[in-house]
Amino acid sequence: MVTQKDFKHNDIETLRSRVIVERDRVTSTASTDYPHNYPGLDLAFDLEKFKENFKVKINRLSKNEIEFDMVGIDAAIANAFRRILIAEVPTMAISQVFVMNNTSVVVDEVLAHRLGLIPILADPTKFDFKAKEETSTDINTIVLRLNIRCKRNPNASATETDPLKKYIHSTVYSGDLIWDPKGDQAEKFKDCPIKPVYDDIVIAKLRPGQEIDVEVHCEKGIGQDHAKWSPVATATYRLLPEILINGEIVGEDAVKFQSCFPEGVVDIVEENGVKKAKVVNPRKDTVSREVLRYPEFENKVKLTRVRDHFIFTIESVGSIEPQDLLVQAVQVLMDKCAQVKRALQATLQSD
C-alpha cells in the first residue's frame, strides 16, 4: 500500500528548499534560508559549511560553450555572476574608426557600427583601460587597417553573372582587417596574432571602383558601456526541475503522463505486466506544466524546482574561452567587494 500524500499542502522543508510550480502560478520563489526563519535550523553563514555543501559539475564543454551545475549558492550570487558575465567582464572591441576613404554604399556611421560589433581575438588582460583624455599607446590600443578596393576580374568570362567571380573583392570580410602592431605588440602577441575571431563576417559589399580605406582602434571596455564589449552571446541559468509522483501512475495514464513531458524525462517500466510511469531524467524537462492540465493527475504529480541548484549555460563570442569566463567573472566580483571594503574602511577611519 502506497501512502498518499496531500500535494496541496507543502511541508516547511519543501517551502524552504523548493520553488513550487503550480498550474496557474509559481509560488515559494523567494529565498528564506536566513537565521531566525526556521526554528531549530542554524542558517548563519559559515565558510566551512559552505565549502562542504557547494558543488560544481561541468556537464559540457566545447569551443564556445560550457554548461555546468552549481549547487549550494543563493540566487543573489548566481545572478551576480550572470550579470557580471554579460556586462562587466572586459574584452577588446573596435571603438574608433578613422575613415580615409569610403565610396561604398554603406555610409560611414553604419560601417563604423558594423565594425564595432566584430569580436576581436585579443587577451584583454594584457591591455589597460583607456581613459577619455588619455592618448593611445601600445598598452591600451590595438590598430587594425582595412584597405579594400573592388575591381573587375580580368579572368572571368564575359557572360559571368556571379559577383563573387565577376569581381575581385566584391565582398569585404572581417578577415580583411589587417593588424598593425605598435610598440612591442608584435613581440608580445607573436604566439597568437591579433585578428577578428571569425574571418567570414560580411562588413560591406562593393562594386568596381568602390573603395573602403579605414583605420580602426580597438580599446578595452565592458558590456555596461556598449554590448559590443560583452564577452558572451548568452549567459543564462535555470533551476533544476523536479517531478514528484504521489503513489503510482499505471496503465494508459502512464502513457499519457509520459507524453506530457519532453522525450527522455519519463520512462515506462513494466511490472508484472502493468505499465508504470517512472521519472528518469527531470533535467530534460522544460517545465511546460502540460501535466497539470489534466484532472486525472490532480494530487498525483507535483512540479518543483530546486532553489539552490543552478544549471548555468555560458556561450562565449569567441574572444575568451568559455571555461575562463567564469574564473574572470569571479575575479571581477572579488574586486568589486574589495573596492567597497576599502571604501568602508577609509570612511570609518576618517570619521
Add this chain to the structure above:
Amino acid sequence: MNAPDRFELFVLPDGVKKLTITPDTKIPNAATFKVEKEDHTLANMLRMQLLEDPKVLFAGYKMPHPLDHYFILKVQTTPDTTPAHVLGNALTELIQNVGSMKNKFEVKRVLFCYFLLCNGTSSTIWAFHFFFFFFFYLAYHFFLLPGKFY
C-alpha cells in the same frame, strides 16, 4: 546632444566617495550606506550576505532612480555590533565565499579536461590514472594555462 556619457555608469568621478554612511537618527543600531557606481549585482548579493548574519535584524537595498548610478543599503543590527562592522564582515565573507567557488571550479575544469583526454584510453587501473593525473595537473597549470592566452 544631451545624452549622458555612458562611462558615468561605472567610473567614479574625482572627489566622490565610493561609500558614505548615514546613521539613522530614529532607529537604534541602524545606518544607511550609499554606494556609488554599483548596481543590483553587488547590492542584492550584499543584502543576501547580510541577512545570513544572525546579528542583522534588517537589511534591504534600493536603487532610487535608474538614471542615478548608486544604491542605498539600510542595515539594522543587534546592540552588540554596528552596521559598519557587519557590512565589513559581509564583504569579507563574500570574498572568501566566491574565492572558494573559484578554486572548486578550477579543479573541476582540470579534471574535466583530463577525462576528456583519457576518454579514448581503455585503462581502468586507478593507480595509473592517479599517477598521470598528477602530471597532467602540473602540466595544465604550468604550461597550458599560461599559454592559453596566446
